[in-house]
Amino acid sequence: MNAGVSSSGVAPALPVVPPDLAGQVDLRVLSAIRRIIRSFDLYSRELAAKARITSPQLVCLLAVAERGKTTATIMGREVFLSPSTIVGILDRLEAKGLVRRERDGNDRRVVSVSLTEEGSRLARSAPSPLQDTLTEALRVLPGEEQIKIAESLERVVTLMETHRLDAASTPEVNVAVSPDAEAKQ
Numbered sequence: 001m002n003a004g005v006s007s008s009g010v011a012p013a014l015p016v017v018p019p020d021l022a023g024q025v026d027l028r029v030l031s032a033i034r035r036i037i038r039s040f041d042l043y044s045r046e047l048a049a050k051a052r053i054t055s056p057q058l059v060c061l062l063a064v065a066e067r068g069k070t071t072a073t074i075m076g077r078e079v080f081l082s083p084s085t086i087v088g089i090l091d092r093l094e095a096k097g098l099v100r101r102e103r104d105g106n107d108r109r110v111v112s113v114s115l116t117e118e119g120s121r122l123a124r125s126a127p128s129p130l131q132d133t134l135t136e137a138l139r140v141l142p143g144e145e146q147i148k149i150a151e152s153l154e155r156v157v158t159l160m161e162t163h164r165l166d167a168a169s170t171p172e173v174n175v176a177v178s179p180d181a182e183a184k185q
Helices: 019-051 055-067 072-079 083-095 119-123 131-140 141-166 179-183
Strands: 099-103 111-115
Touching: 019 055, 055 072, 055 083, 055 111, 055 119, 072 083, 072 111, 083 099, 111 119
Parallel strands: none
Antiparallel strands: 099 111
């Protein structure tokens, strides 16, 4: 049975936030998101100092390790980073000798990414890209609460992405990309 759904299969009505408190809720959500971002930024700096790799670099390295040979476009979709961010991360990982990029013999526009031996070693021994304190704190929570946290965060992401997609559908902002061009990136 889904969390939040009664045995009759009907979801309970959600409480409505009174208009005079709506701004406070907005600020609480914004503050929480900013604190999360700051925490990840600080951890990424700590990780960079200890392991000489940032959290985004580690996430990309682990994505290549999990998938094997891949492309920047596929990796970007999997780790939710823009193509330009992925290219910058791959430049840094390649400079560190952790990944290699190779052009496809049949289609030179396609560039494959794979781990070097050193990159494979780091992927096997790397610390978690997620703060250990958060990982441990989540583990001690009851499973239902872990699921509620994940669902709430996913809902926030959905709300934010929906707004962005609505803005992108306006003619002034929308930039069409042909399926062929996207597949070859």
